[in-house]
Amino acid sequence: MEMIDYEEHLNAEQLGVVTSGEGPILVIAGAGSGKTRALTYRVARLIESGVNPGRILLATFTNKAAHSMLSRVESLVDVDLGGIWGGTFHHVGNRILRRHAPLLGYENNYTIIDDGDSKQLINTSITELGITKSERFPKGNILGAIISLSANTKKSIEDVVLQKYPYFFTFITDILKVALRYRIRKKELNVMDFDDLLCNWEELLSNFPDVLDLYAERFLHILVDEYQDTNIIQAKILDLLAGTHRNLMVVGDDSQSIYSFRGADFTNIIRFPEKYPDAHIFKLEMNYRSTSEILHLANMSIVNNVKQFQKELRAVRGEGIRPVFVPTRDVIQQADFVVQRINELIDEGILYHEIAVLYRAHFHSMELQMELVRRGIPFEIRSGIRFFEQAHIKDVTAFMRLIVNPLDELAWKRVLMLYHKIGQVTAQKIWLFISKQADPLSTMFSEDFINCAGRGAVPGLTRFRNTLKGILDFADTAEIIQGVLASGYREYLQEKYQDTSSREEDLRQLANFSLKFDSLPDFLSDLALLTNITEETETRGLRDREEKIVLTTIHQAKGLEWSVVFMIGCSEGKIPLARALKEPGGEDEERRLFYVATTRAKDQLYFCHTAVDFVKGMKRKLLNPSRFIKELAPSHADPDEFPFDQWVVDEH
DNA sequence: CGCGGAGACCTTTTT
């Protein structure tokens, strides 16, 4: 193996991180400081020094991040990393649970359900419990949020309701009943939701010492990126796994903690030194990404948050142009400005992929999307509905789910209701029949099955059986998709949707994507954990990255950078988002979001504000510029002192 | 009992 010349690639600070020996390591790193780079090189270094890749665990926030880090390592040390465990906590948890699920009362072939399924399961639990619907009892999605937050924070349901939804506290006994019922139902159906992948994983390690020993011994080195966005369960899992050898390295930036709504707790990173007093602590404060003007603004903004590690980012790069504040009349004019400015930048020689537009919430970008289409600017949206959550993808994968896990009631019902004359009631009847069978898939072919729900359902069930017959022999996902399409689903799509061809194209992509997997269960669980397919494929083929600008939420922009960043919707109510301010600590978290957005830009940064907001039809609402802009520009100060310039938009 | 149409309502962020 050829040794890496670290000094050629890393600065002194990073080099310290990479070469510090064993034991706990904490890296507090500002934005653009090359923390991921340091982490990547550390993995390479470990392998270079003889550590078997199979004994390394690399936990990241997205799977994509793990992939790109590992392919970088592979190119550095030229070693096959097939054995390494890298991915999100959810992926790793799933991988481990697959092998030990029976200890927790599950089968190994459990399916992973998304929020939609979980909401549905909660709603049916409410009905089954006979809870009165006339009252203002919380709906499935709210209950889902409560249950999920309780799982991720280890707080009781009561506490979560009291703190976040006090007005629902009168229903607390019923809420507890639903939560319990939901848990039981998941086991009955042999399904786990996203939270279970963490909670059950922790339960496995805590309650089964043999299993803990197995993995504590296996993972000799554990490295974690974006540690500020871990929750209490993830931290516990790490503590358990690293308990004996303590080779735990965590990297993060408390100023970039933006996932507390989902249970992330940045006290994990703040308290790491208390928990691991022998930890090597590194602070990376040099910033290699942005101009000093952009960095200056980011620093000025984040000091308004009191609770944080003190750090000040220093720019390595020279001066550039000041960030620009762009007040516009409304979203239409804002879209107009962005498009016009993009065109100018392109004329100046900037490439599309060096430009990004960031926003707080998906719907803030609607008008811009339309304008971009109209003006023929190529763009890619990294937000909105996830690939897997689209109806046609869920329909087709439901067929696969019931083959893998015949207890999967949700999948059965979804598939059955695709057929004519089979709705909720009939599907329930059929499910009652199916669930009593020892081997549901083979009793499909009996006459009893065809007649199990009365006359009306016979044609539908016959067609369903034919489809199933066609696909049961296939282990191959692509063939199953073809089989489903060929046996009537294509016609169903044509009948139901306008955009049939793009949906079929999605299914083709799905088939193509499935080729990477050895087995159906692997494919299904990966799909459930995946945000979107194009994102994954792009990591592999960076060479032919298409030329387009990126539209993304700030959350999804985490860890990324662009030469030019437009941040649209910099108005009170949009950022900080009115709803988010109601949460305790809401303003600080919103300010961290603003900070994350700001530090994505390398050279140019535009904050766009809309003075008028359209709400529901004709009503108009006046908006002020975001407080995060205003606090940088006190009224008594000289405009030359502002960390930004103001743009005057042409009226026409 | 299924289903299509109409209308109301709301839309934070995600593994």
Place this chain on the structure above:
DNA sequence: GGTCTCCGCG
């Protein structure tokens, strides 16, 4: 724009 609910028809 999507989802949920309600209503009336077959």
